Amino acid sequence: MTLKVGIIGVGGIARTHMPGWAASEHAEVVAGSDINELALQKWANDHSVQKLYTKAEDILNDPGIDIIDICTPNRYHAPLAIAALRAGKHVICEKPLAPTPAEIRDMIAARDEAGKLLMTAQHFRFKGNSRALKAEIDQGTLGDIYHARSWMLRRAAFLPGPGFVLKQHSGGGATIDIGVHILDLTLWMMGNPKPIAVSGIARTELAHMPGQFSVWSPNPIPPEWDVEEFAAAFVRFENGATLILEVSWLLHHDTQGEDMQMWLYGTRGGSHWPNAIIYSTHYETRQHINQTLQITRDTVEPHALECIEFASAVAEGAPSPVPPEQSLQVLTILDGIYRSQTSGKEVRLDL
């Protein structure tokens, strides 16, 4: 049986999912929904999709659909996912799963009531270098990981549209837009230890400067921009591990576009991502060893691969490839950064 997929929000990221659904042996896209009728029609023409809905409730009530793929701005993820699960659909949803931990808890409850799968589209987990490093770490190569340093820093690279820079649509700025990528990857590599406290800041310093721009867009920065562009945090975990995180859309940093890195430090070794290098020591010979892992080239683009693997999980009755419980951890930390910014203190995390 081929699973029938309906996409809600047919903008930029939905287009990166299409090759995955096309390549899946288990699924095909049969319907789309968007509040922008012109965009919906263009997308439908490009991909030869017949069933089009300008109201999300109509695609959710279509009995011919098994999987809903949510690609709208962040604020609409939770209401749409909950409605889709209640309508008996499996759901794959773009990152962040939702902007707040409370919404993710509601999504998990709806998933449990429906008995369907819910997955967060964290595509960085599906890259060859991520998988090679994760496999190595899971074998114990690093020993106990007791510290991590992660960052995703951009030099004026962001999408200035309302879905990203207006809180009413996005729920937040760089912290939840890109912090969610590097933090999800870091926690996954660390084995998802339970976070217990965070001290952080989330600020806007450069966005409203005259002449400010994004290298990704000719569009001006909207004056109504009301989200943070920069965040930094120190996180403590229940197992004693710690993490330093830095995130920015707009920073006078030495990068063309984006600098995204993760360093992990354990009792037996350290590692670097994206280079997939393991650092260890041979004490008998006083040698420091830097081993670059063998990486299978990404033959399928990771945004596509996440859709292929979600369809396989649904078809085979396997667990969600990216469990929402792990996204709850991520958003609890990111929400803690906002709370710590407000209070000026380290905040305890309630998980």
Ligand SMILES: NC(=O)c1ccc[n+]([C@@H]2O[C@H](COP(=O)([O-])OP(=O)(O)OC[C@H]3O[C@@H](n4cnc5c(N)ncnc54)[C@H](O)[C@@H]3O)[C@@H](O)[C@H]2O)c1
């Ligand atoms: N994984 C990644 O690499 C990645 C990259 C970019 C964006 N994203 C995520 O994808 C989501 C969408 O981002 P995008 O870049 O595609 O934005 P976009 O603005 O290009 O597309 C969003 C689409 O959703 C539609 N829309 C808005 N509200 C809607 C609603 N209530 N119901 C139905 N349709 C609605 C818009 O008309 C638009 O066509 C965001 O959550 C973003 O965080 C992920």
